[in-house]
Each structure stands twice: as structure tokens, then as C-alpha cells.
Amino acid sequence: MKFLVFALLLVAGANGKVFERCDWARTLKEHGMDGYKGVSLANWVCLTRWVSTYNTRAFKHNSDRSSDIGIFQINSRWCDDGHTQSSNACQVSCSDLLTDDVDKAINCAKRVVEDPAGLGAWVAWRAHCKNQDLNPYLDGCHL
Numbered sequence: 264m265k266f267l268v269f270a271l272l273l274v275a276g277a278n279g280k281v282f283e284r285c286d287w288a289r290t291l292k293e294h295g296m297d298g299y300k301g302v303s304l305a306n307w308v309c310l311t312r313w314v315s316t317y318n319t320r321a322f323k324h325n326s327d328r329s330s331d332i333g334i335f336q337i338n339s340r341w342c343d344d345g346h347t348q349s350s351n352a353c354q355v356s357c358s359d360l361l362t363d364d365v366d367k368a369i370n371c372a373k374r375v376v377e378d379p380a381g382l383g384a385w386v387a388w389r390a391h392c393k394n395q396d397l398n399p400y401l402d403g404c405h406l
Contacts, residue, residue, distance in 0.1 A: 267268065267270065277392060279318065280320075282334075285405075287308060287311065287406060288308050288404045289404070289406065292345075292406055296369065300381070302382060305388065305401050308387070309400045310392055313387040313388070313392065314334075315334045317334060319334045319363050319368070321333060323336065332344075332360045333360035334368055335354070335360075335369075335375075336387075336400045339357050341374070342360060342378070343357060351373055355370075
């Protein structure tokens with residue numbers, strides 16, 4: 264277990280990226296996230312601000328022995344980390360969610376939001392974004 268976590272962190276440190284808010288919003292828009300499953304671009308930007316501060320190498324251990332991984336802090340039950348009991352619904356290695364190539368992370372986030380819980384799967388979204396004025400997350404981005 265410790266070796267796996269160390270290996271994931273090495274990958275994250277070598278290939279991680281921290282986005283500026285507007286650059287991240289543009290990246291999400293280019294990947295078709297604005298309006299995906301009815302979720303506004305501002306919701307995605309708000310979510311990722313609160314879970315990772317737009318950091319692709321964000322990594323959190325949970326008390327249930329799972330981990331939250333990458334810019335979307337996707338739980339290891341959605342990917343394959345070689346440790347957590349996982350359905351691997353995203354069909355991706357968890358280490359792929361820690362790189363500066365966000366394609367796999369975005370595709371996995373799309374898969375998570377297709378789940379009945381939708382954005383509600385993310386506690387941070389419920390606490391900080393749901394029913395809030397999200398305009399500040401896109402202000403000045405000229406999208």
C-alpha cells in the first residue's frame with residue numbers, strides 16, 4: 264500500500280499542473296464540459312476550485328482507505344489503483360488522473376456526473392457551489 268501511494272505521488276509530482284482559473288475554464292469548455300448533462304461550466308470551475316484548487320496532482324487519503332485523486336478529486340472507487348475495491352467505471356488507472364494531461368480526468372468526471380448522484384457525488388460541490396452565485400468563477404475569463 265505505501266509503495267503504491269508513493270508511486271502515485273511520484274507520478275503526480277513529475278507531471279502535475281496547477282491551472283489558473285480562466286485557463287481551466289477554457290480547457291473545460293474545449294472538452295465539452297459546459298452544459299454536459301446539464302452542468303454549467305461555472306459549476307465545474309467551482310467544484311474543482313474547492314476540491315483541488317485546480318491542481319492536477321491533488322491527492323487525499325480517506326479514512327475508509329480509498330483516495331481522492333487529481334483535479335476533480337475522483338474517488339479511487341472509480342479508477343484502478345491496485346488497492347481499493349473498485350468497479351473502475353472510468354476504465355482508467357488512478358495514476359492517469361494525476362497528470363497534466365487532463366483528458367482522462369475530464370472523461371472520468373463526465374462518467375461520475377452521469378451517476379444518479381450527479382454533482383452531488385462531490386461533498387465540496389454541495390457545500391460550496393450548490394445554489395450559490397457562480398458568476399465569479401467565470402468573471403473576466405472572456406468565454
